[in-house]
Structure formats: C-alpha cells, structure tokens
Amino acid sequence: MSILPCRFASGSIALAALLAFAPLSASAATHLETTAFSFDSASPGRADALVADANGATTISLLGARDMFKYDAENRTGNGPYDNLYQGVFQLNVRAGYKITGYSLMGTFSGEHYVGQLPTGTNENIMPLDWGAAYAGAGVAIRADLPATGGAVPPLSHTTVNLNGTQGFTLDSGPLDHAGLLNLYVEGSAYAERTHAEWWYLDYGFRGRDASYAKIELSRPLLLTVYTQAVPEPHTYALTLAGLALIGGALRRRRRLAQRAAHTDSSLKG
CATH class of the missing domain: 1.20.5 (Single alpha-helices involved in coiled-coils or other helix-helix interfaces)
Known part of the structure; x- marks a missing residue:
C-alpha cells in the first residue's frame, strides 16, 4: 500500500472551506497570542500549545498530531478514532511592524518492522500455510498560502516506510519575506498491516508460527517554528x-x- 503524504492538490478546496468562517477565532480550537502574530487553528478538539517565543523564533507544539499519526497492525483498536489521518489548518495574522521570514516543521517517527519467516533447512518437513508480510508507512507535508499577494509556498513532505527505530525530519520553507495573513496547512497519514508466517509440521501434526510486526507513530508532537523579524x-x-x-x-x-x-x-x- 502506498502512503500519500501530500494530497493538497485534491483537497485544497475542502481545506480552504475550513478557513471560510469569520471570525476564525470564534470557533477555532486554539487561539494563541505571540510577539509577532496571532495563531488560530481551524481543527476543533485539538490542542496546540505555545512552547517558545523569543529572539524572532516562535515554536508551537501541534499536540493533536501525535494522537493521529500512529498505526499498530497488532492492536488496531488502539489506533484511535481518526482513521490515522491528520489535517491541520492554521491561520497566522502577522502584526504591524513584523514580517515572517520562514517556518519549519520538525518531528520524529518511530517504528517496528519484522517479517515472519518460514523455517528453512533439509530437516524441516513442513507445509506452508501463510507467508509472512509486513508494511508500515507514514508521511507528513506542509504548505502555505499568502492571501495578501496571492502566492503560495510549495508543499514540503517527508515519508518513511518499514522503519525500525527512530527517524527525525525537518521541513524548512526557506527564506520568506511576508507581512499580513498567512494560512498554513499540515497533513499526513499513517498505516500498517502484517501477516504472520504460519506452517504445519507434517511429521508432528501441529502448527508453527513466526509473528510479523508492523507499527509506525510519531515519537513526540510535531513542532511548528515560525521565524519573524521586526520591520x-x-x-x-x-x-x-x-x-x-x-x-x-x-x-x-x-x-x-x-x-x-x-x-x-x-x-x-x-
């Protein structure tokens, strides 16, 4: 199964509709005031928290993303009620006298991946019942609209497949020079599936199994950092x-x- 971390092309209208309420802060899940801008979320029921705001760098923890970026093929009931899809829509209203010079999204995925194996060797008289298989993948993407100029920051994305251990990533917008309103979109998904390797011992008359594992999740919340400069x-x-x-x-x-x-x-x- 392929993971599509960036579906903005097909989902832009739906995402934009989430921002089409006025004022945004009236029904937003999170409203934060920072030195250089105000931050509003259009994703009800999700908590986002201000982590740092100093020296032209404002970091916001997207706490709700961690609950949705996870999938354990062994325990599907524990994967949450959100279909393992995260869509965050955020509005940044830059204060007079400031401009945004860039932004970054940082996170860490952790995963487990093992494919069960059938016994090998000339002394193994077995009949295969099922071949082992395992897949675990996740992806995340971020982009921005600049309503004042009609421009946009192209999507940046990161994907990981069949991860064993941890893998950090940073998506960096590069230099920007923007004042006014900025709309940010963060989206991603996670999925895992597995099949155990199983066989029948013909000489002994019982079943054998080597379990497969497939799991992927965010190790910690996503961190959104917005860089600003006084003008x-x-x-x-x-x-x-x-x-x-x-x-x-x-x-x-x-x-x-x-x-x-x-x-x-x-x-x-x-």
Missing part, C-alpha cells in the same frame, strides 16, 4: 533618515572648520 514603521524610517541627515551635516561642518583652521595655520606660518 520599522514608515515614520521610523523618516526619523532615522532625518537623524542621519543631521549627523551627516554636523560631520561636514566639522570637516570644513578643520580644513579652514588648517589653512589659516599654514598661512600664518608662511
């Missing part, structure tokens, strides 16, 4: 330019006075 207001630019002009004028006057003094001194000596 001087127009009147601040004007004051700065005026101040520079005054300083420049004063330096020029001092230079002229110094030149005149030097000229006068040389004339007296002559």
Whole structure:
C-alpha cells in the first residue's frame, strides 16, 4: 500500500472551506497570542500549545498530531478514532511592524518492522500455510498560502516506510519575506498491516508460527517554528533618515572648520 503524504492538490478546496468562517477565532480550537502574530487553528478538539517565543523564533507544539499519526497492525483498536489521518489548518495574522521570514516543521517517527519467516533447512518437513508480510508507512507535508499577494509556498513532505527505530525530519520553507495573513496547512497519514508466517509440521501434526510486526507513530508532537523579524514603521524610517541627515551635516561642518583652521595655520606660518 502506498502512503500519500501530500494530497493538497485534491483537497485544497475542502481545506480552504475550513478557513471560510469569520471570525476564525470564534470557533477555532486554539487561539494563541505571540510577539509577532496571532495563531488560530481551524481543527476543533485539538490542542496546540505555545512552547517558545523569543529572539524572532516562535515554536508551537501541534499536540493533536501525535494522537493521529500512529498505526499498530497488532492492536488496531488502539489506533484511535481518526482513521490515522491528520489535517491541520492554521491561520497566522502577522502584526504591524513584523514580517515572517520562514517556518519549519520538525518531528520524529518511530517504528517496528519484522517479517515472519518460514523455517528453512533439509530437516524441516513442513507445509506452508501463510507467508509472512509486513508494511508500515507514514508521511507528513506542509504548505502555505499568502492571501495578501496571492502566492503560495510549495508543499514540503517527508515519508518513511518499514522503519525500525527512530527517524527525525525537518521541513524548512526557506527564506520568506511576508507581512499580513498567512494560512498554513499540515497533513499526513499513517498505516500498517502484517501477516504472520504460519506452517504445519507434517511429521508432528501441529502448527508453527513466526509473528510479523508492523507499527509506525510519531515519537513526540510535531513542532511548528515560525521565524519573524521586526520591520520599522514608515515614520521610523523618516526619523532615522532625518537623524542621519543631521549627523551627516554636523560631520561636514566639522570637516570644513578643520580644513579652514588648517589653512589659516599654514598661512600664518608662511
């Protein structure tokens, strides 16, 4: 089975519809205030928490994603009621005097994968009943819309298949220069299935089995980090330019006075 971590092309209309309520914060699951922007989630019932907000970097923990990015083929009843699909829609309203210079999504997948094996060897008189098989895969993607300019940040994605152990990932938007509203979309899924290897011992008359394992999940919540920078207001630019002009004028006057003094001194000596 293939994992499709990025389905934005077919799902953009549905995702955009989640943002088509006004005001967004009236029915959002999470509303956060940060130094440079406000953050609203359009995913009811999911908790998102502010982790850090300093030095131009704001980190938000997408707690709800961890409950949905998991699948254990051995214990399907424990996989949760969300069909192992996560869709997060977030609205960032950048404050006046700030701009977004980039964002990143960081996470860690952990998994177990083992394919059960039939016995081998010339002394094994068996009849195969089922061949072992196992699959576990997950994927996550992020993209952004820039309503003020009509632009978009292309989707970034990460997938993992049949993981044994842990695997970290970071999806980085690269440099941005954006002020105003920004819509973020995070989506992903996880799935696992397995079949045990089973056989019949013809000489002894009983069944044998070697269990297969397939499991994939997020080890910890996804971390969304938004990078921002202060932008001087127009009147601040004007004051700065005026101040520079005054300083420049004063330096020029001092230079002229110094030149005149030097000229006068040389004339007296002559």
